[in-house]
Each structure stands twice: as structure tokens, then as C-alpha cells.
Amino acid sequence: MAKQIKKKTNKKKNMLNGAEIVLAAFEKEGVDTIFGYPGGAVLPLYDALYDSPLKHILVRHEQGAVHMADGYARANGRPGVVVVTSGPGATNTVTGLATAYMDSIPMVVITGQVPTALIGNDAFQEADIVGITRPCTKHNYLVKDVRDLAGIIKEAFYIATTGRPGPVLIDLPKDVQTAVTEFVYPDKVELTSYHPTYKGNPRQIGKAVDMILASKRPLIYAGGGVISSDAAKQLKTFAEKLSIPVTTTLMGLGGFPGTHPLFLGMLGMHGTYAANMAVTHTDCLIAVGSRFDDRVTGKIDEFAAEAKIIHIDIDPTSISKNVSVDVPIVGDVSGVLTNMQKALPKTTTSYKKTLKPWVDDIAKWNKVHTLKATQDMKKRIRPQYVVDRLYKLTKGDAIITTEVGQNQMWAAQFFKYDKPRTFLTSGGLGTMGYGMPAAIGAQVAYPNKTVIDIAGDGSIQMNIQELATAVEYKLPIKIAILNNRFLGMVRQWQELFFDKRYSSTCLGKKPDFVKLIEAYGGVGLRAEKPADVDKVIKQALKINDRPVIMDFIVDPKECVYPMVPAGQPLSKMLLV
Amino acid sequence: MNNKEHRHTISILVTNEFGVLTRIAGLFSGRGFNIESLCVAETSDPKTSRMTIVTTGDDRIIEQITKQLNKLINVIKVYDLTGGEFLGRELVLVKVFAGTEDRAELLSIVDIFRASVVDVGPKTYTIELTGDESKVRAFMDLVRPFGIKEVVRTGRIAMARSQKTR
Numbered sequence: 001m002a003k004q005i006k007k008k009t010n011k012k013k014n015m016l017n018g019a020e021i022v023l024a025a026f027e028k029e030g031v032d033t034i035f036g037y038p039g040g041a042v043l044p045l046y047d048a049l050y051d052s053p054l055k056h057i058l059v060r061h062e063q064g065a066v067h068m069a070d071g072y073a074r075a076n077g078r079p080g081v082v083v084v085t086s087g088p089g090a091t092n093t094v095t096g097l098a099t100a101y102m103d104s105i106p107m108v109v110i111t112g113q114v115p116t117a118l119i120g121n122d123a124f125q126e127a128d129i130v131g132i133t134r135p136c137t138k139h140n141y142l143v144k145d146v147r148d149l150a151g152i153i154k155e156a157f158y159i160a161t162t163g164r165p166g167p168v169l170i171d172l173p174k175d176v177q178t179a180v181t182e183f184v185y186p187d188k189v190e191l192t193s194y195h196p197t198y199k200g201n202p203r204q205i206g207k208a209v210d211m212i213l214a215s216k217r218p219l220i221y222a223g224g225g226v227i228s229s230d231a232a233k234q235l236k237t238f239a240e241k242l243s244i245p246v247t248t249t250l251m252g253l254g255g256f257p258g259t260h261p262l263f264l265g266m267l268g269m270h271g272t273y274a275a276n277m278a279v280t281h282t283d284c285l286i287a288v289g290s291r292f293d294d295r296v297t298g299k300i301d302e303f304a305a306e307a308k309i310i311h312i313d314i315d316p317t318s319i320s321k322n323v324s325v326d327v328p329i330v331g332d333v334s335g336v337l338t339n340m341q342k343a344l345p346k347t348t349t350s351y352k353k354t355l356k357p358w359v360d361d362i363a364k365w366n367k368v369h370t371l372k373a374t375q376d377m378k379k380r381i382r383p384q385y386v387v388d389r390l391y392k393l394t395k396g397d398a399i400i401t402t403e404v405g406q407n408q409m410w411a412a413q414f415f416k417y418d419k420p421r422t423f424l425t426s427g428g429l430g431t432m433g434y435g436m437p438a439a440i441g442a443q444v445a446y447p448n449k450t451v452i453d454i455a456g457d458g459s460i461q462m463n464i465q466e467l468a469t470a471v472e473y474k475l476p477i478k479i480a481i482l483n484n485r486f487l488g489m490v491r492q493w494q495e496l497f498f499d500k501r502y503s504s505t506c507l508g509k510k511p512d513f514v515k516l517i518e519a520y521g522g523v524g525l526r527a528e529k530p531a532d533v534d535k536v537i538k539q540a541l542k543i544n545d546r547p548v549i550m551d552f553i554v555d556p557k558e559c560v561y562p563m564v565p566a567g568q569p570l571s572k573m574l575l576v
Numbered sequence: 577m578n579n580k581e582h583r584h585t586i587s588i589l590v591t592n593e594f595g596v597l598t599r600i601a602g603l604f605s606g607r608g609f610n611i612e613s614l615c616v617a618e619t620s621d622p623k624t625s626r627m628t629i630v631t632t633g634d635d636r637i638i639e640q641i642t643k644q645l646n647k648l649i650n651v652i653k654v655y656d657l658t659g660g661e662f663l664g665r666e667l668v669l670v671k672v673f674a675g676t677e678d679r680a681e682l683l684s685i686v687d688i689f690r691a692s693v694v695d696v697g698p699k700t701y702t703i704e705l706t707g708d709e710s711k712v713r714a715f716m717d718l719v720r721p722f723g724i725k726e727v728v729r730t731g732r733i734a735m736a737r738s739q740k741t742r
Binding site: 130131134135138139142159191192193194315316317320321 | 590591595598599602603606636639640643644646647648649650651652
């Protein structure tokens with residue numbers, strides 16, 4: 001009887017089951033790609049997907065799916081979408097969610113769940129994923145009634161992409177996927193309790209502009225907010241108008257052109273000498289979409305101690321969390337910068353002249369220490385040289401993803417990012433194993449761009465299984481392994497702070513990455529001498545139908561410098 | 577900014593859905609904020625609930641607490657009542673030893689505090705008391721010498737006073 005009714009009602013227009021509603025809602029949201037992995041509790045959804053025009057990328061591990069959606073979202077600005085099953089499928093998404101949450105990446109993850117009647121009964125492949133992911137998602141839902149489903153999906157996309165973006169998880173029981181209701185997709189979302197502030201307060205903007213114009217040593221400190229708000233253009237215009245030097249965080253790289261004369265490089269623990277000295281001596285710090293992370297500030301009391309601080313951020317909780325701010329501006333970075341620009345006087349030449357001594361100071365600091373990618377051709381390959389050659393040979397026209405550790409820092413220091421959304425890295429959580437799946441996601445978003453994962457031999461093994469995904473979908477991602485046979489960054493800390501007691505950081509010369517990727521069906525190349533580096537890179541850049549690993553056997557003794565030891569002020573840099 | 581720790585009574589209007597209490601409790605534990613007491617119940621509108629949380633922290637922590645609470649999707653409004661005038665009340669049930677020689681004195685204390693004896697046992701009185709913090713404390717100090725067998729307290733609920741017209 002029930003079946004008959006279902007058949008009848010299904011014929012009526014817009015009567016869909018939960019699984020079909022999910023896909024119909026995805027289409028309404030403009031989703032073109034899903035990263036996922038099937039399982040018992042999402043069988044109805046995968047069954048509906050069988051007839052759908054949506055592209056589904058079958059991954060090899062759910063963590064990979066979330067990082068891919070993350071890389072996809074960072075590269076093109078649209079929310080990444082993931083579908084996985086209940087229990088272990090759902091728990092495997094946790095690291096990916098936490099990664100996206102820390103870096104404010106828009107994403108919607110759908111997890112299958114056991115049927116509603118079994119929830120709480122310790123059913124097979126049951127996990128309380130809503131409970132587990134509550135602190136690492138912007139919001140999450142358990143759908144108990146199919147009639148709520150369309151509205152929840154609409155809300156999920158709205159929450160994920162507005163305000164400070166972030167991942168949203170929807171837990172979808174199997175019986176809700178098969179239950180039928182009329183599909184009505186709401187036009188807009190009305191949440192009584194969620195109204196992000198976009199427009200900055202005009203009075204605060206006026207105060208900020210006055211403060212900047214009264215300063216003699218201003219500095220812009222830009223973070224990932226510039227990129228999520230698509231404000232790179234506005235930032236450049238504003239900085240140029242007043243000739244204010246710019247430093248960015250790791251997350252902010254690409255938010256301001258890396259080759260711009262006003263750019264000082266990254267600041268913080270592995271920031272440039274000039275950037276860290278500038279922030280130490282500035283009298284007016286303009287924080288734009290950044291959150292005063294401990295890796296940026298070093299010892300917090302001495303961070304920008306001489307400065308009045310202006311802080312622009314869409315998230316009020318970021319303001320005055322770690323430092324006291326003189327002029328807080330809650331709002332969307334791009335709009336606020338546009339309005340600040342409008343509030344400036346027409347001619348700024350006289351102001352620029354007053355900055356001369358400050359510009360001279362910075363030029364002096366730039367000479368004290370610069371990043372060097374030099375290479376003695378008779379010695380072992382320096383990893384810095386590899387990154388520099390990747391930059392030169394691609395002419396900077398590539399999307400770079402990274403793993404975490406030394407590879408990440410060298411990728412930040414030696415590749416120059418002129419455009420936003422070209423440097424994808426796990427900045428907040430520091431997730432090893434992020435880079436390769438993120439590269440896959442970016443390549444799916446931009447099939448014709450060069451996508452390179454700058455990796456270490458440790459990190460790359462944390463999601464190595466996704467090589468199969470890259471091969472399967474003929475994605476020509478390039479993986480540059482800076483192979484030092486160590487967990488390099490931990491080894492570096494042991495060398496500097498733990499008397500060279502290298503506890504559990506030596507990985508040894510395994511596996512053979514060339515053979516490994518060949519087994520998956522990709523291409524493996526190796527460079528053991530500096531002279532091989534260019535050859536290998538050029539060869540890799542030619543491959544356009546499958547993934548390639550470039551295994552650079554580098555000097556294991558290389559460390560990342562400059563370095564501010566944890567808890568020290570930024571002025572106390574180890575230079576070497 | 578004041579670095580001194582202060583006690584704050586925060587009143588939070590939230591959507592009345594499952595999981596909201598966990599979100600708020602999780603926010604406090606995850607960020608190391610402290611909860612002294614927490615009360616929650618539906619408001620006159622069944623779609624919303626009211627939570628009253630008593631917490632301590634310096635100005636920066638209290639600012640973070642209110643901002644972080646506001647950031648939760650289910651939170652409609654956060655009021656830090658401590659800045660202005662408010663009424664704070666707590667309900668207490670106390671089971672006190674009441675021997676025959678003590679009963680008269682206990683009853684007069686109950687009377688003075690406008691409390692009431694809600695249950696009588698062969699050796700105990702169970703007393704119900706409503707009041708603000710100082711009243712509860714004063715009452716407890718007075719009955720303690722008789723011997724307290726058990727105490728149950730609700731934690732504070734609070735409401736801002738009406739605006740006074742001049």
C-alpha cells in the first residue's frame with residue numbers, strides 16, 4: 001500500500017524523496033562537483049546520483065574528500081561539497097572539517113546516518129557526528145523530517161558562504177533520504193539569530209582614516225580575510241594611494257602581489273626580517289582580515305607595541321581577542337576598504353612625503369637580511385632552490401598547495417604569489433596530508449591550470465591514497481617532494497631547542513616515491529643533484545594527463561630561517 | 577580594560593531546538609570559560625528559550641564570552657545584565673535537622689525570610705526559599721547550625737529591571 005502511494009505521488013510534479021531533494025537543492029545552489037565516498041547509510045543518495053548530471057569525484061578516503069572540497073573552494077571561491085556515509089565515513093571527515101573551520105573555508109558536508117528509529121541505539125556504523133563536529137563546524141544539522149530538508153540545505157549554503165565563511169555539516173538519516181515530500185526550494189533564508197555585519201561603521205572608518213593620516217610609520221598587516229572577501233584589488237588600491245607597506249600572514253599570501261615594491265613578505269615566526277622589524281616599529285598597524293594568531297605575533301605584549309591598532313574583520317570575536325584594538329571595524333574587508341578609500345583626501349602626495357624616513361628604515365632592514373635561494377651546484381640540493389626554480393620555471397603562473405612543516409614555509413617564502421587563491425595551505429590547523437587532495441580539488445576547479453603540491457616526504461604519506469583519485473580522473477597535479485628523509489620541522493625544533501635529540505623524526509629513505517606513483521599509474525621523476533632540478537621540473541610541467549611526483553632528494557640539514565622561537569618577540573629573530 | 581575578575585550574569589535568548597544547550601555548554605568548556613550556574617527554560621514564545629548563565633572573568637573574557645555566544649547560529653540575543661540593574665533569584669530546597677527543641681526557632685527563621693516548610697519528617701524540615709544571592713546566603717548561614725542534611729539549588733535566573741521613568 002505504502003509503495004503504491006509513493007509511486008502515485010512521485011508522478012506528481014515536485015514530489016521527491018530526500019535523496020532527490022539533496023541533488024535538486026545542489027543544482028539550485030550551482031554545485032557542479034561532489035567529492036565523496038559511498039556506504040550503507042548513503043545508498044539512496046548514491047542511487048539518485050546515478051542519474052544525475054552532477055560530477056562526482058570518487059575519493060579513496062573521506063579525509064581526502066573534505067580536503068579536495070576545501071582546495072576546490074579556496075581555488076575558486078565557491079563552497080566545496082562532500083557526501084560520505086555514516087559512522088567511520090563521517091568521523092573521517094573531522095580533520096578536514098577542523099582544517100576548513102580554522103581557515104574559514106565555505107563547505108557543505110553531507111553525512112549519511114542510520115535510520116531515525118535506530119539513532120542512539122549503537123547501530124552498525126552509527127556515530128553521533130553532530131555531537132562530534134559541533135566545535136569544528138560553523139553550524140551543523142541533524143535532519144529528522146524530510147519536510148525540513150530543503151530549507152536546511154538552503155540555510156547550510158547560506159551559513160557556509162556568508163559572514164566569516166566555514167564548513168556546515170548536515171547529518172541525513174537513511175529513512176529521510178527515502179521519505180517523499182513536495183520539493184519547494186526557498187528563495188531566501190530568514191534566520192532570526194544570524195545577521196553578519198557587512199557594512200563597516202562610517203564613524204569608525206572616519207576615525208581609522210584620521211589615525212592613518214596622522215601616523216608616520218603605518219603598516220598594513222593583511223590576512224586570509226582579504227582573500228575570502230575577494231578584496232585583493234581594494235587592498236592594492238588603498239596601499240598604493242598612501243604608499244603604505246604591506247605584510248601578510250601565511251593565509252594572506254596572494255592577497256597582495258608578492259612582487260609589489262610595497263610588499264615586505266610574510267610576517268611572524270618565519271616572516272622576513274623587514275616585515276618583523278616593520279611590525280615592531282610601526283606606529284599604526286592596520287590589520288585587515290587577520291586574527292593576531294600566535295604564529296604571527298610571537299610574544300603578544302611586544303607585538304606592535306609602539307602602534308595604534310586598527311582592526312577590520314567580519315568576525316567580531318576576532319577583534320580584541322588577543323590584543324587590544326584602538327579602532328575596531330566590524331565588516332566585510334572589501335566594502336570597508338572601499339569606504340576607507342573614499343574617505344581619503346584627493347591628493348596624498350604630502351602624506352607620502354612624510355613617510356620617507358619610514359621607507360628608508362624598511363629599505364635598510366631589507367638589506368640586513370633577505371631570503372636567499374642560492375645553490376652551490378656541487379653540493380646537495382637545497383629545498384629553497386627547488387621552490388625558487390618552481391617559481392621561475394612556471395613564471396609564477398600556478399596554483400600552489402602545500403603540506404605542513406618546512407615545505408609549507410619554504411613554499412611561502414620562495415614562491416611569489418601575485419594573485420589571490422593561488423596559494424592553498426592549512427594555516428590554522430596545520431594539517432599534514434592536506435596538500436595533495438587540495439591540489440586535486442583545485443585541479444578539478446581549474447582543469448587547465450598548473451597545480452603543484454609542494455610537499456615533504458612525511459606529509460605526503462598522510463593522504464597518499466588519493467594518488468589513485470588523481471590517476472582515475474586524469475588530473476595532472478604535480479607533487480614536488482622536498483625529500484629530506486626527516487619530519488623536517490620537528491627535527492628543526494629538536495636541533496634548536498632539544499639538544500639535537502632527534503626523537504622519532506627520522507623517516508629514512510622510504511618509500512621509493514618514483515616506484516610508488518608508477519604503481520598507481522602516474523609518473524615518477526627524481527632529482528638527486530642540483531643540475532637535475534630544472535630538467536625534472538620542465539619534464540613534469542609537460543605532463544597533462546596524469547599526476548606526477550618530482551622526488552627532490554634535498555639536504556636534510558636545511559632549516560627554515562628566519563625563525564622567531566615560540567613565545568619570543570618578533571624582533572628576536574634567528575637569522576643564520 | 578579592567579583585568580580584575582568579576583562575576584557576570586548573562587541572559588541568552590536562544591532558539592528552542594535540541595542541541596542548543598550542548599552548543600552553549602560546549603562553547604564554554606572548549607574555550608575554557610567558566611560556568612558557575614546555568615538555568616534554562618522555554619519563554620512565553622515556545623520557539624525560544626531563555627538561558628541564564630553566571631560566569632566569572634575579566635573584561636576581555638566577558639567580552640569574548642558575549643561575542644562568542646552571539647556567533648552561535650542558535651543564539652538570538654545576549655544580554656550581560658551585570659552592567660545595569662537586574663533582579664536575580666534562586667530557588668533553594670534545604671532539608672534541615674529539626675529536633676523538637678529546634679522547631680520553633682526554625683519556624684521563626686522561615687517566617688522572617690518568607691520561606692516555607694514544604695515537607696516535614698520525624699527529624700527534618702524541608703524548607704523552600706526564593707531570593708537573591710545575599711538572602712540565600714544569609715538564610716543558609718542561619719540554618720547551618722541546626723545541621724543541613726541536603727541542599728538543592730536551581731542556580732540564578734535573572735531579569736533586567738524596567739526602565740524607570742522620570
